[in-house]
Amino acid sequence: MEKTSAINKTAWEYRAYEFWNQRDGSPADKAKAIRNDPKASLKKHQHLFKEVTGKKNCQSLRIERAQSGSAGVTRC
Template identity: 60%
Template sequence: MNEQSEQNKKAWEYRAYEFWHKRDGSPTEKAIQILENPLASLKKHKHHFENVAGNKIANLCGSNGRKEEK
């Protein structure tokens, strides 16, 4: 990994778990919340997931739509 990529990785990961844990609780607590209402996590994108039964879906970006719009 080149130096710039390494710096970006460190910045991206810096205290990320701490942030998510403070905001959303433990991974178990967040999983329970998502399971209670999975579509709520998708916000404005949920209309894309109305007919997905039997399909496989990948979350390539990993943010799960949590990036704030400005």
């Protein structure tokens, strides 16, 4: 099974970066597009995110806790 997994991994990764660059542009270009319209990158899941203005994600919560010196684990 391990050999099959390695073969599948290689097949999936083969020229994937090249494909994404050709389809989406550079990583910086893709990041800019996502920042400009985050919902567009969700495609078929957009309907699950009606209103997210003002909501915080896990990463921002962890940063806030670290900066405030709060101990504990942030659960998301």
